[in-house]
Amino acid sequence: MDAVKRDRAEADEQEQPPTKTLKVEETGAAKEEDSKQPNPDADAKAQDDESKQSKHSHPKQRFAVLFGYCGTGYKGSQINPPHDTIESEFMKAAVKAGSVSEDNIDPKKVGLNRCARTDKGVHAAGNVVSLKMRAIPNLVEALNAHLPPQIRVYDCLRVTGSFNAKNHCGGRQYEYFMPTYILKKSSHTLYPHSNLPEDSNEAAQPLTEGCELGGSYVVVDSPETHEELRKFRVGQDELAHLREILKTYEGTHNFHNFTVHCKFKDRHAGRYITSVTACEPFVRPDGTEWISLRVNGQSFMLHQIRKMVGFAVMLVRTGTPANLVARVYKDEKINIPKAPALGLLLRKPLFDSYNKTHKEKHADRPEIDFEPYQHLIGPLVEEWINKDMYKEEIEKHVYKGWLDGIDMRNLDYAWWLTKDGSIRTDLKPAGGVKADEDGDEAGSKKTFDDE
Structure with a gap:
């Protein structure tokens, strides 16, 4: 009896289908089949991971x-x-x-x-x-x-x-471009204590009634005015005066008056200027005469070069002697206009000391020098920088606008533009002077960094 039961049980077991085993096999086969199907998302993720891994x-x-x-x-x-x-x-x-x-x-x-x-x-x-x-x-x-x-x-x-x-960085080389009409003599009416003759340009700038110092400036903006400026050519006397002024910038001096948020006793006010030169004027195709000033120095403060240019221009156009420059290195605070940003170009930084020091230790590494890249620098300067600068001046008359703005505020400057180069604090406007606008740095108030 027991033998019969065993035989039946063995028979039932053989006839029963192996469902669980089939399910496992089918599932495994299905997964294997699915893995063979294309999956765009997975492929993209894999490529992205591979790209990231390659970058890292x-x-x-x-x-x-x-x-x-x-x-x-x-x-x-x-x-x-x-x-x-x-x-x-x-x-x-x-x-x-x-x-x-x-x-x-x-x-x-x-x-x-x-x-x-x-x-x-x-x-x-x-x-x-x-x-x-x-x-x-x-x-x-x-x-x-x-x-x-x-x-x-x-x-x-x-x-x-x-x-x-x-x-x-051991030094910086800057260059400033400007049309020479910026050096044209101004009016004695506007700057009565300067060396300007009393009959210079008087007709264009009538006095303001009741004004104790200087006069009001009438802006004349017409095609005839622009044509007159294009025809202007700077004289040798003005060039000589300009170069004399620029020479006084050379050496170590206190440039607290040539930046913003800087006091006479601030230690970073002292700067060393290697050389400042005025190149020979040149005429552009539109007929305007330009000149470039080259400034080499160890380091420069915020707006320093633009104020150095602005100060030199004011002295030339009013006939003020160059000895005034030495006086502005002292503690008396004056307001110097900064020339337009349009003309300023950082020519190149210098790494002579670094190159010399590291040449022996790392002979296989190239020096930090811009000379080998002149074939790349030239096209950028000509096609973008110069083209943009001259175009903006032709279309917007940037430098004339700057001069107009200064002459409309002549009271802020006339008290230190004197015949003998002295600073006449007794002539300073009672209400003070308007500070030079400081909007070019998007809110920055640093003075110790470069232009």
Whole structure:
């Protein structure tokens, strides 16, 4: 009986289908079949992961980035949220190129520093920033591919981990371009204590009734006026006077009057200027005569070069002697107008000491020098910087507008534009003078950084 039961049980077990085993097998087969089907989302994720892994596989290194730019349309060079600046444009390009991760777009995280900071609208044929980036292939080409054409990277050079673009920079070369009509003599009526003859340009600037000092300025803006300015040619006497003034800037002096938010006793007011020269005038195709001033120095404060130019222009157009320059290095505070940003160009920074020091230790690394890149710098300067500068002057008469603004505020300046170069504080307006506008730095109040 027991044998019969065992036989039946064995028979039932053999006839029963292995459902669980089939389910497992079918499920496994289904998964294997599904895995063979194309999955666009998974493929895209895999490619993205592979791309990220490829980018992260490149080591981070410190680079000195040599670049140039046309500053028109930007609120200066230094990163200053929420404003559009040259450096913010560069950082966005670095992220898109894959040399900086999106998490590290903060300049502090990549150790970003620059050798010179430029104002709103100021251009640079050569500037240097240093930061940590991934050494991706074709780094220069990748950055330029994501930058606007008015900003060009010339090269990215490997530097030591301790390299600081500002601290290792030994000097800066600037150039200022201006039409020579800016040196045309003004009116004795506006600046009665100057060396201007009493019959110079009197008809255009009648006196304001009851005005104790100077007169009112009538702005004359017409095609005939612009044509007259285009025909103006600076004389040799004015050129000689200009060069005499520029010479007095050379050496170490207290430039507290040539910047903002700076006092006479501030230690950073002292600056060393290597040379300041006025080149020979040249005539543009539209008939306007221009001149460039070249300024070489160790470092410069905010607005310093533009105020140096503005001060020299005021002395020439009023016939004020050059000995006034030595007096403004003293503690008396005067208000100096700053020349338009349009004409200022950072020609290049210098790293002579750094190159000499590190040549022996790192002979395999190239020097930080802009000379090898002149074939790249020339087209940028001519096609963007110069073209933009001359075009804006022709269309907007920037320099005439600047002169008009100064002459309308002649009371602010007439008291220190004197025949003997003395500062007549007794002639200073009782209500004080209006401070020079400081709107080019998008709210920045630093004085110790460069133009």
